[in-house]
Amino acid sequence: xxxxxxxxxxxxxxxxxxxxxxxxxxxxxxxxxxxxxxxxxxxxxxxxxxxxxxxxxxxxxxxxxxxxxxxxxxxxxxxxxxxxxxxxxxxxxxxxxxxxxxxxxxxxxxxxxxxxxxxxxxxxxx
Amino acid sequence: xxxxxxxxxxxxxxxxxxxxxxxxxxxxxxxxxxxxxxxxxxxxxxxxxxxxxxxxxxxxxxxxxxxxxxxxxxxxxxxxxxxxxxxxxxxxxxxxxxxxxxxxxxxxxxxxxxxxxxxxxxxxxxxxxxxxxxxxxxxxxxxxxxxxxxxxxxxxxxxxxxxxxxxxxxxxxxxxxxxxxxxxxxxxxxxxxxxxxxxxx
Numbered sequence: 547x548x549x550x551x552x553x554x555x556x557x558x559x560x561x562x563x564x565x566x567x568x569x570x571x572x573x574x575x576x577x578x579x580x581x582x583x584x585x586x587x588x589x590x591x592x593x594x595x596x597x598x599x600x601x602x603x604x605x606x607x608x609x610x611x612x613x614x615x616x617x618x619x620x621x622x623x624x625x626x627x628x629x630x631x632x633x634x635x636x637x638x639x640x641x642x643x644x645x646x647x648x649x650x651x652x653x654x655x656x657x658x659x660x661x662x663x664x665x666x667x668x669x670x671x672x
Numbered sequence: 673x674x675x676x677x678x679x680x681x682x683x684x685x686x687x688x689x690x691x692x693x694x695x696x697x698x699x700x701x702x703x704x705x706x707x708x709x710x711x712x713x714x715x716x717x718x719x720x721x722x723x724x725x726x727x728x729x730x731x732x733x734x735x736x737x738x739x740x741x742x743x744x745x746x747x748x749x750x751x752x753x754x755x756x757x758x759x760x761x762x763x764x765x766x767x768x769x770x771x772x773x774x775x776x777x778x779x780x781x782x783x784x785x786x787x788x789x790x791x792x793x794x795x796x797x798x799x800x801x802x803x804x805x806x807x808x809x810x811x812x813x814x815x816x817x818x819x820x821x822x823x824x825x826x827x828x829x830x831x832x833x834x835x836x837x838x839x840x841x842x843x844x845x846x847x848x849x850x851x852x853x854x855x856x857x858x859x860x861x862x863x864x865x866x867x868x869x870x871x872x873x
Contacts, residue, residue, distance in 0.1 A: 547789075549735045549736070549737065549785055550785050550786065550789050552735060553778070553781055553782040553785045553786075554782065556778050556782065557778065557779065557782045560775055560778065560779070564775075616769065617769055617770075617771055618769050618771050618772070619769065620767060620768060620769065620772075621766070621767040621769070622767050
């Protein structure tokens with residue numbers, strides 16, 4: 547009985563953690579996508595200085611989030627985002643519009659993929 | 673604290689490092705602030721992860737209770753193999769989050785405890801989960817139907833009987849194949865060895 551209660555408590559803790567982490571992931575997705583769209587708008591208007599600032603903001607945001615994201619997301623996915631962010635900064639610096647736009651689209655997909663992978667849906671289960 | 677001391681120890685002994693990855697030690701006390709970041713290697717990470725996973729598996733096994741390997745039900749054996757397999761994947765691959773190993777380990781432990789608890793409380797659920805012992809011989813007569821359903825040959829049966837020091841099937845009063853795969857056989861009175869009780873009579 548004792549072991550049953552202990553294991554039940556551990557399981558409850560895990561379920562709480564899962565729900566909490568999924569909520570965090572969705573918040574993260576929204577925040578990051580917002581900044582990505584911001585960068586996209588600046589680039590469309592050829593406002594490179596602001597675009598650079600937003601890219602740096604994106605990188606800072608990312609730096610803050612990876613600390614807890616790496617606890618439950620495969621590190622390969624995080625590495626992909628990190629690489630895209632690095633190239634994003636360089637493209638903004640050298641004002642390469644087409645490459646930057648494609649990298650932004652790639653980044654958006656990568657960010658979208660993280661919470662989508664954690665969703666409790668049949669595609670992910672089977 | 674253990675993690676900190678391991679990393680700190682390695683830093684002090686100037687281990688030749690493979691990769692120059694910088695790892696933040698959030699749990700480091702203020703007096704060691706100057707070594708806020710240390711050079712780390714794959715080996716140290718694997719070492720620490722192994723310790724954590726080992727403790728998790730140990731806890732899960734402790735929760736499930738002690739049983740000798742030979743006395744395990746088939747399902748318990750599978751659970752043990754599954755747990756060991758789950759622990760080994762994040763142990764070897766540092767790209768997989770540790771929680772991906774720990775969560776399934778404890779989920780399986782919980783399910784195992786839950787079903788054994790259910791089997792303990794209800795006879796019906798025990799029959800479904802564990803099964804019923806099968807009577808293969810009764811009063812020297814072989815239950816062929818049961819033997820067929822268990823895919824147990826006559827040679828297997830004879831072999832098991834011989835292991836119980838009984839020569840003929842006719843001498844068996846009762847032979848049972850237990851739920852854990854063990855075999856129990858009881859000889860008829862005429863074939864049973866002499867006991868102290870018989871001598872006293």
